Amino acid sequence: MSEEETTRLFRIRRTVMQMLKDRGYLVGDFEINMTKAQFIDKFGESVKREDLVINKAKRNETSDQIYIFFPEEQKVGVKTLKTYTNRMKSENVFRAILVVQQNLTPFAKTCVSEVAAKFHLEIFQVLTNEEKKTLLERYTLKETQLPRIQITDPIARYYGLKRGQVVKIIRPSETAGRYVTYRYVV
Template sequence: MDSEAREITKLYRAYKTIHEMVHDRGYLVSQNELDMTLSQFKDKYASAGSVERESLTFLVQKKDDPADSLLVFFPADESVGVKPIRKYTERMSSQEVLKGIIVYQKNLTPSAQKVITQMAPKYLIEIFSDSELLVNITRHSLVPKHVVLTNEEKKMLLERYKLKDLQLPRIQPTDPVARYYGLRKGQVVKILRSSETAGRYITYRLCI
């Protein structure tokens, strides 16, 4: 396999994982996108033998809240600087979208990282490299099922066990699974593990 073919395959896998990710976060994603094969990806995006990364950009809306939209960007530059970040936030502003994900090739410059930090909390921009998305970690047999609780479900959980949220075990926002689900400070995730004795073992973790 030549380098161009390897690059297309790598980008296809990242494209698939990012669609699965936003779907698992509750955004509307078509089944055609989730089921897209490498051959279909090539026909749609690499008919000329390479992929124009910017053409992969897409917008999704939350199933239960159309006002909650998310834009996913695929920068063409190998090293992403301030200029594309400014361009993306301008697009987010024009489309009234407050959340974004940038899928980059090699790295983001320190200046770009700084701009993303400065944009928060108005614009919440997450970053993932192609390499991080080659495999969907939540589909791995060793990773238990995670379910992000709604605010109401969190309230009911704390009331049921008469707990303060800080009494729950914790998960860092930098944890790979926390990043996958876009966990924010104060959110609680339910973790379901298999147990030979109990059948299923449930724990909860607070994002801090």
């Protein structure tokens, strides 16, 4: 694993910890303020994504828990989702966030919809430079033609986005089931 990827995972984990704290989960300041050196001490030079799994309980309701999964594979499939939901079911945890590297497989997306009544799964993905390039080529766009999000926007600040990055947003939709849009950070 490259140092760049280690740095990226370090930053993602720190952002996730801050988000969990903001949502009312029990997160210690030491977990948010962990330095990159401490991160490497804990997880090693070449971080395994599955070692980053986080399980937190709500501050005032310890039975209300959440899992954060960092799937290892590029495109998450049904098998991985089933593994996660089985683990969640056995521990009575009904919320999870998946920090994915690429989009889910079509079957996995269907699976997320099917388990939505029981499990609340959120999918987070910030596009890599390569994915951004592919997106722009597919639609023959310049990045400036994408809808924008200000770097000062609370959500952009929350996720630690940088100018020039493109974020993929997936929202529930009454008519289409789900609505996908992209925002260019300015």
